Every structure is written in structure tokens, then in C-alpha cells.
Amino acid sequence: MEKVKGLPNKSNMKHETLIDVLENKAETSPHYTIFQWLQNGEKEGxxxxxxxxxxxxxxxxxxxxxxxxxxxxxxxxxxxxxxxxxxxxxxxxxxxxxxxxxxxxxxxxxxxxxxxxxxxxxxxxxxxxxxxxxxxxxxxxxxxxxxxxxxxxxxxxxxxxxxxxxxxCDNDVAFLQYTSGSTSAPKGVIVTHKNLIHNINMIRETFDLNQNTNIASWLPFYHDMGLIGCILSSVYSNSKCYLMSPMDFIQEPRKWIDVLSKYKVHFSVAPNFAYDLCVKKIKDTGNKNWDLSAWKYAVSAAEPINVDTVVSFYQKMKPFGLQKQSLRTGYGLAEATLLVSSSKIGDCLYENVSREGLKNNEVKESEDNIKIVNCGCTTEDQQVIIVNPDTLIKCNENQVGEIWVNGPSVAKGYWNNPQMTSETFEAKHRHDDKNTYLRTGDLGFIKGKSIYYSGRMKDIIIIHGQNFYPQDIESVVNRAHHALQDAVVSAFSITDKEGERLVIISEIHRKYWPVSFLNLEFVIKKHREVINYDEIKSKVRETIAREFDLSLYDFILVKTGTIPKTSSGKIQRNECRAQYESNDLKLWGDYIPNH
The missing domain is CATH 3.40.50.980 (Rossmann fold)
Structure with missing residues (x-):
């Protein structure tokens, strides 16, 4: 492995901008290879x-x-x-x-x-x-x-x-990070040089990055986790970074694991869906000779984390040297540059919390427990608090509220949008008139020093005065019928004269065709199966009633790949609602293939 000469692991040098950083390193270690592109995810290019x-x-x-x-x-x-x-x-x-x-x-x-x-x-x-x-x-x-x-x-x-x-200077604008738009129209987050340096240094210290630790990433460069969490952090920390395209990973997830093993990678981060994809698509691991013992930080972040996914991934990779303590969770958002918090060695992966209690924004245990992921703590120079979004009163430890952040990583605001900047970046709670906070729009609670994320505030479904988390409902729908297993599901509510109503839209696997398609010879030739829409709908309705004591207003099956997502893979529930209300959904039963 190449060593960076003349640069300490944790430099005491103070850099105002990334220009200062790169100038220094180009002078002291000009020929050190900091980035290696992997063609097709395998060949060094x-x-x-x-x-x-x-x-x-x-x-x-x-x-x-x-x-x-x-x-x-x-x-x-x-x-x-x-x-x-x-x-x-x-x-x-x-x-x-x-x-x-x-x-x-x-x-x-x-x-x-x-x-x-x-x-x-x-x-x-x-x-x-x-x-x-x-x-x-x-x-x-x-x-x-x-x-x-x-x-x-x-x-x-x-x-x-x-x-x-x-x-x-450090307060000048470095770049605009346009938000993915999962719950609203995309907005340009103003990230300053000061924001970048603080957050990248936070990443370096949190994940022990230095010239002796390798990074690997397939994340898109235009996304904050790929850009800041991997690329810019590599330059700042002297960690050599091995890069491959997102498509190479999506098509063959095992290529990511190949890279982690071959280059003794120390740090690699990915959304929950990536770990899930590895569990489901990587087969025949018995003939692999992977060595994941160097992977000290296997971080899951950027979207709601499923504890079962993390555990399943660990069980699959445990025979290849992946340590349980290497599994880390993180919480962040573009408005805070990137990283807000991350779990540490010894942190419990999740907290058992009553689903019934969450409906009333209370943290307690009962027989209907669900797992809420521990996203760790922030740094000493930042503050994270939980605030009631309606009363603006700071919550107690056993209460769910909106996550608010104050610190050097909080961005300057939204580009050319003073009203949204004021509403989002200049919040004050009832007991503090001096400090301003970033309102994240995320719900959670703090126990000890750890932050627990429970969902997006704007996505919360409120029916009969009780809160329901859409990702919780979506997960249950996935298990309601075999044809919906691993399907993309969107749960949201609409309002009519009787109040909030639950609507679920789900994709269905390509191999299933409506029972009304009667050309059985063609079905057999294409290795498809016919299935009854009403059968699926009935199962979903029964499951929702049993699990949540909710009445399902409408259930729609749509074609695979048509539920709108952001560039980072998050379901755009507001867009789903808009398509539903304007009858723009691409319904599953409407398509009869050419033959």
C-alpha cells in the first residue's frame, strides 16, 4: 500500500478551504494515487x-x-x-x-x-x-x-x-447540494467551505480515516454521501479511494464485496437497500475466498435502516471475517452538509419501542414492540435536541419529536429561497431565544446521548389522532402476500370529508400477470404466473387491519419500476399521492404484452 510521506495521520494544520488541503498535499505527496477507478467494477483503470x-x-x-x-x-x-x-x-x-x-x-x-x-x-x-x-x-x-x-x-x-x-474565505459558498425531493420540490442547500471542512473532519475522526486506511464506494458522485462521505473525505484524510459505478453494483452486488476484500477496505458506506440487495442477490458464497476482516466501518445510512437487513447481511458475511462491531449506523442530511451522528463500538443497534406508544409520540415498551435504529451521537461542538414541532417546546427523553441540529456543519440555507431558509434553518424553541437550529423534518428521540430516528415528519400518517409511520406499514405489506415480497410499496394518506384515509400503492414482480390474461401458452413460454388482483388486495386489507387496527381505503397495484423515487432511492410519497389523485398511475392490469 502506498504511504503518504510528510503528512501525519491526524494533522494539526488548520485549513480554511479544500483548496488549502489539496495544495498542501500536492506539494508534500504529489505522486500519491488518491483515486483508483475500477472499470466494470473490477479492472483497474x-x-x-x-x-x-x-x-x-x-x-x-x-x-x-x-x-x-x-x-x-x-x-x-x-x-x-x-x-x-x-x-x-x-x-x-x-x-x-x-x-x-x-x-x-x-x-x-x-x-x-x-x-x-x-x-x-x-x-x-x-x-x-x-x-x-x-x-x-x-x-x-x-x-x-x-x-x-x-x-x-x-x-x-x-x-x-x-x-x-x-x-x-471559509464562509464563501463551496457548492449547492440539491435535495432529493422525497417530500417536496428539490431545493439547493448552500454548503460553505467552513461547512465542508467541519463535516469532513468529523467523518475522518468518526471513522478513523488516515493514509493507512482504504475507502471503497459505488455511490453516485452527485449525491452528498458519495461526494462528501467518500470522495472529499479521501482527499482530506489521505485515504486511497477505490471507485466503481452504481450500475456495476446494482447489476452485480458481489463486485462491491470483491472490492472490499481485494483492497482491504477500512470504510465503506451504503443505504439500507444495498445491504438488502447483497443478501438477496449474492448466491453460492461457499466458493468465495473473501477477507472482510479489514472492513472496520460497514456503515448503513441515507435512508431508513432496517435492523433485520443489517443482521441478515452480517450473518451472510460473518464467515468472511466481518466483525459484528463493524456494523455501524448513521444519520445525516444535506442541510447539515452530510453527517450528523454515527453509532460507535458497543452501541446497541436498536431500541424496542411500543408501536402503540409511537402513535402518541411516546417512547415505551409493550408487547407490540418494534425496532427503532440507534443512529449514535453527534460531536461535542454540535447539539442535537428533540422538539415538539407544534408547541416548539423541547421534549423529554421519553418523547418523540422533531430532530433539531445546531453546529458548524449546518448549512447556510436554501439558495434563492429566504422564506424556506428562515423556516428551516432559523428555528428557536420556547426555552432558548439565543440559538437557532436546523429543523430536519425528521422524527425521533434521544436516549442517553444516542439519536433514534423514527421517520419523516411530513410522511407521518395521522388517522383518528394517532400517528402511523409509512415505512412500518410498507414493511408489513411486503409480507402480506408472496407476490409482493421485496416489492416497492408506498403508503400515504388522503383527506376527504370523513378525514384521513389510508392508501397503499405497490409494485408487483414482473413474473406475475393478471388472471384476466388468458393466453396460457404465452404465459408458460415467458415463464410467467397469473394471479388474482382481488386475492392480493384481500390479503393486504386483512394484514393492515390485524397489524394496525386500520381500515384500508384503497390498494392499487402498479407496474414494476413506476413508483417514483429520488436519485438516492427514497420513495417519493408526495409524488405517489399526486399521481393517485390525478389518476396518473400506471396500473398493473392495464398492460397486455405484444405477442
């Missing part, structure tokens, strides 16, 4: 050293400076690969506000992209030649002369010598 990364950044920054873009916004649209990293640092070096975004595919995501361009007031798009061609050929950009599109791989390295270092 392109690399970036500290020196090469800085040279790329300076060249891109020089071009941006030549376009007089200091202080302006630049949209970053890149496929999986290392070009994005150079472009991001190019923006930092040019004092241009980076706006990472999901690149369009076959005109998909164009509507969201146009909204981000307008909201961020981006003056330039940084991308590759291939994506540039796709963009200019779309109708949205056909007559658009207001924005420049630059393919950064065409920039000459000699441009780096023309770079003029800008004056940057």
Missing part, C-alpha cells in the same frame, strides 16, 4: 494523484476565470468516472459555485435538470463531450444561447499555468 488532480483543477479553473464566472454557478453533469472529481475541484479553484446533478439519460430527468438550472442560475455546464452532444440535441436546449457547455476533457493541461488563485 484511470487514476488520480494529488498532483494530477490539482493540475486538472487549475486548468478547469483557469478556463472558468477566462469566462468571468467567479461567484457564478456551474452545473456538473458527468457519467460515473473521475472527470467529475477534477471538475468539482476546478470549480473550487475558480471560486465558482459547483452544482452537482444527475446526468440526463434518453431525455429522462430533463424537467428536473431545467428546474435546477433556473433555480441555481447556472451560467455554464461542465460535462463530457458525449453528454454535451446529448444535451444540445434536446428540445430544451435547442434555442438556448444563455448557457455555455464545456467538455472539460478537451481543456489543455497548459491552461493550469494561467490560473490565478482567488481570495476565498
Amino acid at each position: 484511470q487514476t488520480l494523484s494529488y498532483n494530477k488532480l490539482e493540475q486538472n483543477a487549475k486548468a478547469i479553473a483557469s478556463v472558468l476565470q477566462g469566462m468571468n464566472l467567479e461567484g457564478e454557478s456551474a452545473l456538473l453533469l458527468y457519467p460515473s468516472g473521475l472527470d467529475f472529481i477534477s471538475a468539482f475541484f476546478g470549480c473550487l479553484y475558480g471560486k465558482v459555485i459547483a452544482v452537482p446533478a444527475y446526468p440526463p439519460k434518453k431525455n429522462h430527468h430533463m424537467e428536473r435538470l431545467i428546474k435546477i438550472i433556473k433555480d441555481s442560475r447556472a451560467r455554464v455546464i461542465l460535462t463530457t463531450t458525449s453528454i454535451k452532444q446529448k444535451i444540445v440535441n434536446t428540445k430544451e436546449f435547442e434555442n438556448n444561447n444563455m448557457i455555455n457547455i464545456v467538455a472539460t476533457e478537451t481543456i489543455n493541461d497548459k491552461e493550469a499555468y494561467l490560473w490565478d488563485k482567488p481570495k476565498i
Whole structure:
């Protein structure tokens, strides 16, 4: 393993910006390979050293400076690969506000992209030649002369010598992180250099990152967990980072485990669905010679964590040296830059809490216990409190309320949205008129020093004055009928003259077709099974009544892949509700295949 010479494991140097960080490391360890790209998730491809990364950044920054873009916004649209990293640092070096975004595919995501361009007031798009061609050929950009599109791989390295270092302070804006929009329209979170340095240092210390620890990631670069949690943390901590594309992982989850084993990875983080995918898709582990003993931090974060998933993953990987104490949980959000808290060695993975008690925002035990995940504690220079969202009174330890955060990692606000900034980032509770807090919109409670996350406040279903957590209902629906096992489910409520009503929308596995499709020869040929819609609906209705004492107002089956999700895989329940109310759902029974 390469060593970084001249840099201590935990430097006492004070850096105001990531430019200071990279400049220092390009000078002291110029040839150290900090990023290794893995083609198809396996073959070693392109690399970036500290020196090469800085040279790329300076060249891109020089071009941006030549376009007089200091202080302006630049949209970053890149496929999986290392070009994005150079472009991001190019923006930092040019004092241009980076706006990472999901690149369009076959005109998909164009509507969201146009909204981000307008909201961020981006003056330039940084991308590759291939994506540039796709963009200019779309109708949205056909007559658009207001924005420049630059393919950064065409920039000459000699441009780096023309770079003029800008004056940057820690409160300047580093980039805009557009929220995924799981419960509302996407908003641009203003992340400053100070926010970044604090949060990345927090990540480094929490997960013991240094020049002797490797990182691996398949997470999208435009997502805060992939960008800050892996890429920027690698540069800051000197931890070599092995990167692969999200699609390579999705198609073959075992490639992630291969990388973790081959490169003796110390830290890798992923959402709950990724661990679940590994459990279900990785077969025949008996012939594997993986060694996961170096994986000290197997972190689950970014979406509601299922305790059973974590345990199942551990049981599957235990024979290969994964230690139980390596399983960690985390809580964070874009508005707090990224990380808020993480569990530590010895922390209990979850707390048994009464489902009935949660309906009344109380933390207690009874026979109907459910598992609420322990997301650990925050750092000493940050404060997390639980507040009643209606009365704004601070909650006691045995009460569920909204999670509020105060500290150096809390972002500056929402871009070009003072009203939402005031409502979200400048909250005060009844017993403290001096300090302001970030209202996360998440519900939870604190026991001891640990934060327990119980759900999104805006997603909470309130029926007859009682609170029901949609992810809890969705999990139960998955088990109601074999055709719904592992299906994507969305639970939400609608309001009519009689009050709140429970609606459930569920996808169904592709192998099942409606019983009304009577071409049995074709069904057999395609290895499909016919199934009765009413049978499934009846089972779901019975299960909901038994588990929650709730009456199901409506249950809709839709085609696989049609329930809307955010770029990070979270179900967009508000969008599901909107599609339901406007009759825009793609119903399962409506499709008869060509034959």
C-alpha cells in the first residue's frame, strides 16, 4: 500500500478551504494515487494523484476565470468516472459555485435538470463531450444561447499555468447540494467551505480515516454521501479511494464485496437497500475466498435502516471475517452538509419501542414492540435536541419529536429561497431565544446521548389522532402476500370529508400477470404466473387491519419500476399521492404484452 510521506495521520494544520488541503498535499505527496477507478467494477483503470488532480483543477479553473464566472454557478453533469472529481475541484479553484446533478439519460430527468438550472442560475455546464452532444440535441436546449457547455476533457493541461488563485474565505459558498425531493420540490442547500471542512473532519475522526486506511464506494458522485462521505473525505484524510459505478453494483452486488476484500477496505458506506440487495442477490458464497476482516466501518445510512437487513447481511458475511462491531449506523442530511451522528463500538443497534406508544409520540415498551435504529451521537461542538414541532417546546427523553441540529456543519440555507431558509434553518424553541437550529423534518428521540430516528415528519400518517409511520406499514405489506415480497410499496394518506384515509400503492414482480390474461401458452413460454388482483388486495386489507387496527381505503397495484423515487432511492410519497389523485398511475392490469 502506498504511504503518504510528510503528512501525519491526524494533522494539526488548520485549513480554511479544500483548496488549502489539496495544495498542501500536492506539494508534500504529489505522486500519491488518491483515486483508483475500477472499470466494470473490477479492472483497474484511470487514476488520480494529488498532483494530477490539482493540475486538472487549475486548468478547469483557469478556463472558468477566462469566462468571468467567479461567484457564478456551474452545473456538473458527468457519467460515473473521475472527470467529475477534477471538475468539482476546478470549480473550487475558480471560486465558482459547483452544482452537482444527475446526468440526463434518453431525455429522462430533463424537467428536473431545467428546474435546477433556473433555480441555481447556472451560467455554464461542465460535462463530457458525449453528454454535451446529448444535451444540445434536446428540445430544451435547442434555442438556448444563455448557457455555455464545456467538455472539460478537451481543456489543455497548459491552461493550469494561467490560473490565478482567488481570495476565498471559509464562509464563501463551496457548492449547492440539491435535495432529493422525497417530500417536496428539490431545493439547493448552500454548503460553505467552513461547512465542508467541519463535516469532513468529523467523518475522518468518526471513522478513523488516515493514509493507512482504504475507502471503497459505488455511490453516485452527485449525491452528498458519495461526494462528501467518500470522495472529499479521501482527499482530506489521505485515504486511497477505490471507485466503481452504481450500475456495476446494482447489476452485480458481489463486485462491491470483491472490492472490499481485494483492497482491504477500512470504510465503506451504503443505504439500507444495498445491504438488502447483497443478501438477496449474492448466491453460492461457499466458493468465495473473501477477507472482510479489514472492513472496520460497514456503515448503513441515507435512508431508513432496517435492523433485520443489517443482521441478515452480517450473518451472510460473518464467515468472511466481518466483525459484528463493524456494523455501524448513521444519520445525516444535506442541510447539515452530510453527517450528523454515527453509532460507535458497543452501541446497541436498536431500541424496542411500543408501536402503540409511537402513535402518541411516546417512547415505551409493550408487547407490540418494534425496532427503532440507534443512529449514535453527534460531536461535542454540535447539539442535537428533540422538539415538539407544534408547541416548539423541547421534549423529554421519553418523547418523540422533531430532530433539531445546531453546529458548524449546518448549512447556510436554501439558495434563492429566504422564506424556506428562515423556516428551516432559523428555528428557536420556547426555552432558548439565543440559538437557532436546523429543523430536519425528521422524527425521533434521544436516549442517553444516542439519536433514534423514527421517520419523516411530513410522511407521518395521522388517522383518528394517532400517528402511523409509512415505512412500518410498507414493511408489513411486503409480507402480506408472496407476490409482493421485496416489492416497492408506498403508503400515504388522503383527506376527504370523513378525514384521513389510508392508501397503499405497490409494485408487483414482473413474473406475475393478471388472471384476466388468458393466453396460457404465452404465459408458460415467458415463464410467467397469473394471479388474482382481488386475492392480493384481500390479503393486504386483512394484514393492515390485524397489524394496525386500520381500515384500508384503497390498494392499487402498479407496474414494476413506476413508483417514483429520488436519485438516492427514497420513495417519493408526495409524488405517489399526486399521481393517485390525478389518476396518473400506471396500473398493473392495464398492460397486455405484444405477442
